[in-house]
Amino acid sequence: MKVFLIGGRNIAYHLARRLLNKGYQVVLVNKDEKLNEGLAKRLKKAIIITGDGSKRHVLEQLEITSKDLFVALTPNDQDNLVASLIAKRVFGIENPLALINDPDNEAAFKKLGIGTTVSPTNILAQAIEERIFKEQITNLIPSFEQIAVFQIEMEEQSPAVGKRVMELAIPRESVIGAIIRAGEAIIPRGDTIIKSGDKLIVLSKPTVQSSVFESLLGEV
Amino acid sequence: MTMPVLNKKKSKGLYIVIFGCGRLGSGIANWLSSKGNSVVVVDRREEAFSSLSFEFTGFTIIGDATELDTLETAKVEKADVVLALTPDDNTNIMTALISKEYFEVPRVIARVYDPNNIDMFSEFGVEIICPTLLAVKEIQNTLGFIGGDEG
Structure with missing residues (x-):
């Protein structure tokens, strides 16, 4: 089983570090080539791919299987939605995880079959409350x-x-x-x-x- | 499934929400408005609305199509037709899917440049217009005399 992390800067880095320490295979997909060079130096064991992880032709080159974990972490809800829909419908991953920036989108994502979402805004709002x-x-x-x-x-x-x-x-x-x-x-x-x-x-x-x-x- | 007809004249016309007021969005908005439909155009940039003509009698909303609140403000749940025509494929896909599945809009059309995703999103009942494929077809037709296949 591999863990695919799509997009995300610091969150992706810290998540990857943690998962690698626990012995998982981690693949990071990011558009930003410069960022990837830095990540490659700091995360020696991770596989780092430069490309748009919300594009089907990019994801199709990564040999994703239905047993893998898929996490969409970009700052854009539309990219996270499309990436996780591709993961679900093309690669058969049952529960892809999507980060949601606008907490209102949670219900809409659920309706479209992406039931597992994480909203940093919600988490922070709760911590503040x-x-x-x-x-x-x-x-x-x-x-x-x-x-x-x-x-x-x-x-x-x-x-x-x-x-x-x-x-x-x-x-x-x-x-x-x-x-x-x-x-x-x-x-x-x-x-x-x-x-x-x-x-x-x-x-x-x-x-x-x-x-x-x-x-x-x-x-x- | 019954499909609303776009230029059914005289009657009250349809309620149509257009996301993205670029060249395509504004052109369609002007046309639909001049045909007597109630049209709402949504764009993130206020300047975008300057391309609407004097024929346009509808409303404009400044807002981000990826925020559910914007769709609610535009009263997407009441729309007969939603057109997702922003420059970003994923934004159009998301807006279209949410309009279809969440707000149950009868007719939803999205412009998507990447031909890869068409099958997958058509399954949701969203109609996809792919300019890339249209151009390919047009060029193939133009060059048709070269190839052997008359298709």
Whole structure:
């Protein structure tokens, strides 16, 4: 099995270095000849090809098989889409990986059969949001846009402490699915009383998450 | 599958979105607009719209065809026809595929210079116009008297 990395500068270099260290065969395809000379010096064991990796005639010369891994890393979504479609339809690679620059394109890529995508913009946006959240909040499933799952830790002064679940003013588009109390999981009912130190597992629509935090923790 | 007819006069005309306002895009936009269709032209560069003629009565949008937001702004989901005519093959392919598969536009036509990809993208139901192949055919016709094959 070989790993084909199409485009990408620093990401391609660091990925290649890591994969080579783990003993994989790595092929880098890049348009920029100068860049490739530099890469060739730094990555002695990699195969480096100069060419446009979103062009079928270039890819056809690389002896790609359906067992290989294919990763499209260029800064252009259109090139990543075309490259991974060729990988899938011409070479039979089941799950080519495509980098997506405009996160909105993710759904469109999926519809076209490219289901495995990575969006640096999304990853950074999540990392930034994590910093905006208070310490007591942990985002349990960071990658979903349709549903948010949080673990929220109750403190002495949290407004929800001492109340029954049915009394909480959380939005209708949210629910407390479980409470972790002293290492045990409790499935809460309406009359379950929230205690300090409880970790609430909360499901909500992302659009109402800030009001969920507000009603459980106070000002956010 | 029913195919909308492009110059069906008198009736309200079709809603047509054109990506790329170069020589081809602007020419087609002028023509379609003068035939009574509602035309929206999208280009990254504002200067590109200067090649639209006085006959053009449609709208222009400055935007990148590779951003889904641009397609939404251009109301591609309501389009009868989408034409992807930017200078970049992959941009045209992506815009065309997304218009077809994601926004379910009935008729999608893309200009693609590289003849290699035509079969693959035709499978999605996108019509591909390949200037390279058209030129090859034209030259073959012109030179037809030299070759033996009358085809």
